[in-house]
Amino acid sequence: MLEDTQGLRWLRATAYNVLAVGLGILAGLAVVAYAGGNVGVALSSLFLDPITSSGGIQQIFVLFVMFYSMGLGIGLALKAGLWNIGTQGQLLAGMVMVFVVYLYLAFLPWPVLYVAMILGAAIGGLLWIAVPTILRVKFGANEIVVTILLNVVAINFGFYMLSGPIKSPGTALGFPITTVLPAKFQIPNIVGSVPITYAVPATIAIGIVLYFLVERTPFRVKANTVGESPETARYAGISIPRVMTLTMLAAGALAGLAGATYLMGYRYELDIGSFSTNYGLVAIIVALVGRKHMLGIGIAAFFFAYIAYGAEAMALAVNVPTYVVFAMEGVMMIGILMSAYFERRGAI
């Protein structure tokens, strides 16, 4: 008999997660077959397209940065027992703020404005999550309900901003789109033409800092206690409102930052297309798959960035709607939740 060491347990968990993902891919292929697509072509484009095209590599790292940043926020809040379903709204608030700062604080000199845009995005996300945080801490309102409601509000608010205050003056009448950010306001690539920007190491650095803050300091105990047993926390003299407020606000700011990396490192302009994404939802899966672990979330984020792009490429290659991605992610998520169950029972 092998001894039940930590390393072995980790291996088992990984094996199970891989299995879950395999299930999701199988489900995706089943859908492809059902819709009349070529399964072989689908499989090869799912795995190979992301690494064989430079567009694929760029997308993977853009998505990785966003998923990691948002996933960190969701994981943080989860540690304190709070569900932040409103990541999508905070992301949009961050994106809008980038342009609000860019247009309305344009008098600032270049490096200051550059930093202000990034900070503005974080503040946008933070303000957006401040509402559910206050309602939760002061009024005891369910944060799930409020964050979901605010997602819808964010989309409408974004439309409003796009069609007026931050609309590009140069576009055709009524077409809601912003101006394109000039090159000096874009996040540059690290090495020449390799499409990997400085946002990647920056996000990893944030993850590592959070890892030490959250996993290696007394804060870890505090957050976990608040999350798992508020009564114990109260008894131990931990300020529950403070832990909740801190984790929630940090979650909002991280989601806002994700918005900045998307706009300043990839899209450079904001239009309606950016509102109809589903990145916030995927980030929730990423946080769960990463087991709320600040470094684990990074691995999960990279993986889902790969799958998200691969699945989209697959859908295009076999002419199946890209919505197949959602179905696959749903199945994967159930599989991963299953693996957590087997682990608890020690049945592997």
Added chain:
Amino acid sequence: MSEKSGVANMGLEGIMLMSLVMTFIVDYVTGNPWIALLAAMGTAGVIGLVFAFFALRVRMDQIALGLAIYLFGLGFSFIVFNTAYPSGLFPNYVSLPPIYSGWGTVPYLGTIFLKLDVMAYVSIALVVLTAIFLNRTSLGLRVRAVGENPKAADNMGVNVNKVRLFAILFGALMFGVAGSYFAGNFVPGFQTNIIAGRGFIVLAMIYFANWKPYPTLFAALSFNLVYALQNEYISIAGSTVASVSTLFNMLPYVFLLALIPVFGRKARAPKFLLKPYRKG
């Protein structure tokens, strides 16, 4: 209702989408909206069973599971519709008949009630029935007991998971009805993510209604009143306010949020909402 027993089903949007597509297809094939409705409820029931299995037997995190089902429904419903109707064209839809009764002769009121179809009445009846069931029958009492204090209920000889299974299934069937209703009478035609967050709004309404059937009806009506008012205002004001119309779109939601400090203090969720129960 299923939340009363301590189970929250975040997958309701996914269920609504799936049953909506089912309604379209069956309605198109059979030409009979009632059979389509049944098919939709069947689809929803099956997904409900899956949800119940994972939530009760496997004791998964219900929110995560609900989101997974939502994602799956979002993706799969579109694929199914797209495969059945690759052109994306909307098939002929036979909708449920409106009620033509004596209402037509009553001034003012007549025009209002005439426009409502069967489902509007059925849903109000369902609210009343659910209220009676929860408050007046012994099974209803058990449902509430399981949500408030599963341990005590178990000691009294109530099978906690059986009751929850029942509640989840009932809830799923209702989502099926709702999704099916959407198909013909609300939005004629299918778009991706057609429910567009309305399912999630319902979760919020239940919250404001303090998990009680009658206030839920009231919450639903008042939300839609604000919703309709802002729509009406936009269409009256016309293009002059086109750019601010999106601001008005936020109103119903802001309205709900503003209510939280007012009603939120009183709101009290079933104590063991989201908590899986393990016997022993």
